[in-house]
Amino acid sequence: MTSNEAGTHGAVLADPPPPGEAPLVELRGAGKSYGNIRALHGVDLAVHPAKVTCVLGDNGAGKSTLIKIVSGLHQHTEGEFLVDGQPVRFSTPREALDRGIATVYQDLATVPLMPVWRNFFLGSEMTKGPWPVRRLDIARMKATADRELRNMGIVLDDLEQPIGTLSGGQRQCVAIARAVYFGARVLILDEPTAALGVKQSGVVLKYVAAARDRGLGVIFITHNPHHAYMVGDHFSVLRLGTLELSAPRSEVGLEELTNHMAGGAELAALKHELAQVRGVDTGGLPGGDDLTAPAGD
Structure with a gap:
């Protein structure tokens, strides 16, 4: 035991550091x-x-x-x-x-x-x-x-x-x-x-x-x-x-962050799949509003 005292890919957006403040x-x-x-x-x-x-x-x-x-x-x-x-x-x-x-x-x-x-x-x-x-x-x-x-x-x-x-x-x-x-x-x-x-x-x-x-x-x-x-x-x-x-x-x-977190393409595919299930409302889900069912579905 010792004695201690206190010490004291995708869309990538540029984020310049604050002036005069170097990163730790x-x-x-x-x-x-x-x-x-x-x-x-x-x-x-x-x-x-x-x-x-x-x-x-x-x-x-x-x-x-x-x-x-x-x-x-x-x-x-x-x-x-x-x-x-x-x-x-x-x-x-x-x-x-x-x-x-x-x-x-x-x-x-x-x-x-x-x-x-x-x-x-x-x-x-x-x-x-x-x-x-x-x-x-x-x-x-x-x-x-x-x-x-x-x-x-x-x-x-x-x-x-x-x-x-x-x-x-x-x-x-x-x-x-x-x-x-x-x-x-x-x-x-x-x-x-x-x-x-x-x-x-x-x-x-x-x-x-x-x-x-x-x-x-x-x-x-x-x-x-x-x-x-x-x-x-x-x-x-x-x-x-x-x-x-x-x-x-x-x-x-927050919405964009959530979309990137979940993966926009995957959400769009999931929304399309759920739209084919009877009784599931996909209107409020993210994933694009212009999704249409492929021909023959």
């Missing part, structure tokens, strides 16, 4: 191949401070591969990966964390039966006293965890309660506050609302916005365009390992 993390034509399998190809992504970059895509679109490259779990095999404008090639997630890139996965890396404050400092416990009789500084860890959670707007009545007794949304928020406290500058959130209900998803989205307001660059991975549009500043849609769409919020609406 940037991918330029990045890709990843596993032998003959090309999981990701030609992806451009820029993450700026105090901005939420939403990465959307269906299952198999390449979102997980993108996370693994940025978080240091895997190395890219093509293109460039830059942190603070300098090319990097991380060997381990620890190297990425040392550069301020923290990832909150769906499983949250928590121990359900341990108290909230122990999970907050899990693996980075504060200690006191001389070596070799150093011991946990429980009082300081409790006070620090409570303060940092409150700074993020998270108020828990009892930090001694097992973290497993918290709701899914609350556990996500504790994980976000922990990453912020330990000096994250770039926060990667892997499908944080995927297993949550409407109310708990709203709680998590509120703290995603809170992390952005504290100056972090956030990469929000999701397959839900509605959640993305609530907090996103820039949207990147992956499809079969390539970039389908890259656009700032000002240039894309």
Whole structure:
């Protein structure tokens, strides 16, 4: 145990960075191949401070591969990966964390039966006293965890309660506050609302916005365009390992984002097929209004 203190393809639209503001993390034509399998190809992504970059895509679109490259779990095999404008090639997630890139996965890396404050400092416990009789500084860890959670707007009545007794949304928020406290500058959130209900998803989205307001660059991975549009500043849609769409919020609406996310051609084909089924109203479905049945149908 160690003592730690706080540190602080398709239609691709151009999105110039704000004047004088360099991206914290940037991918330029990045890709990843596993032998003959090309999981990701030609992806451009820029993450700026105090901005939420939403990465959307269906299952198999390449979102997980993108996370693994940025978080240091895997190395890219093509293109460039830059942190603070300098090319990097991380060997381990620890190297990425040392550069301020923290990832909150769906499983949250928590121990359900341990108290909230122990999970907050899990693996980075504060200690006191001389070596070799150093011991946990429980009082300081409790006070620090409570303060940092409150700074993020998270108020828990009892930090001694097992973290497993918290709701899914609350556990996500504790994980976000922990990453912020330990000096994250770039926060990667892997499908944080995927297993949550409407109310708990709203709680998590509120703290995603809170992390952005504290100056972090956030990469929000999701397959839900509605959640993305609530907090996103820039949207990147992956499809079969390539970039389908890259656009700032000002240039894309929710309907267009949803269309790119689902795949316009597939939606049009599905609408046509459903139109042949008796009792199914396809009038309100996206996919084009000029679809007609082929001759002979």
